[in-house]
Amino acid sequence: MSSEPRSVVLPAFRNVQLLDVSGPLQVFASANELAAQRGLPLLYALRVVAAEAGPVTSSASLALLADSFRAVRGPVDTLIVPGGFGVNEASTDARLIRWTQRHAARARRVASVCSGAFLLAEAGLLNGRRVVTHWARCDELAQRYPRLRVETDPIFIRDGAIWTSAGVTAGIDLALALLEEDHGRAMALDVARELVVFLKRPGGQSQFSAMLSLQNGDDRFGELHVWMASHLASDLSVPALARRMHMSERSFMRHYKTQTGRTPARAVEQLRVEAAQRLLCETGWSVKRIAARCGFGSEETMRCGFGRVLGVAPQVYRERFSV
CATH class of the missing domain: 1.10.10.60 (Homeodomain-like)
Known part of the structure; x- marks a missing residue:
């Protein structure tokens, strides 16, 4: 394991889906807790960011305390874009799109949770790729962005360095897969047990x-x-x-x-x-x-x-x- 923690950054926006943010973050946070218990170094440095530092209100009316975009310096290891009711408005935010494009270009991997795929698509990051989003919006995603290869059933899809996931709690499945890629199946299974979820959920989102x-x-x-x-x-x-x-x-x-x-x-x-x-x-x-x-x-x-x-x-x- 590397002695330096991997940076995981999630951009937040008004009316973001709370579980799209908190679900993946808890997977990585639980991995950090287990590593600490075993005398291992910190595995992940976690950060939620927004255009301006301060509270960002989620669609659940719970505010997330975000750092400023400007606080992210240097390459990001894992960039995860959440979705939610506010994603359509967020997809028209030129500043957010430029920030996403700039950091995605240097990140080791980029992921979206649920309808966060719309923001990645707007940024031009999903063209020609196999992708998935919430089952209720797959047809819309395919129609709005015809260059995407939208699939309706997988819980998550990896296409090269780009990962996309299905609706809401599928962000947890996605994060467990990212954790398994980084630190092995045993660690991912331990975190899944801690969170009382499947390491590999049976079936697809349909x-x-x-x-x-x-x-x-x-x-x-x-x-x-x-x-x-x-x-x-x-x-x-x-x-x-x-x-x-x-x-x-x-x-x-x-x-x-x-x-x-x-x-x-x-x-x-x-x-x-x-x-x-x-x-x-x-x-x-x-x-x-x-x-x-x-x-x-x-x-x-x-x-x-x-x-x-x-x-x-x-x-x-x-x-x-x-x-």
């Missing part, structure tokens, strides 16, 4: 997304979605679903798309893909058996569904994400 993305405040189809998720091998055609809701097919189609933002067929496909993802990761079942269990009808139909929803084949998904 295991949390399909049912959640179908919900909204006026959830008139909520009970239908629960039933669909537990009857994936049943007839989930528009006529069958419309009958269950005691609606005409035309009315069902119109109201469903208005409320959920997608067609019933698209929703069914997403629910089936999500269920298949879990079985691919958690069982040794064949793809054929999983396809039948999840209502795809055939391996080929399942493969096409995975291609549309995740951009990868079922077998490739299993190889990447199974524990």
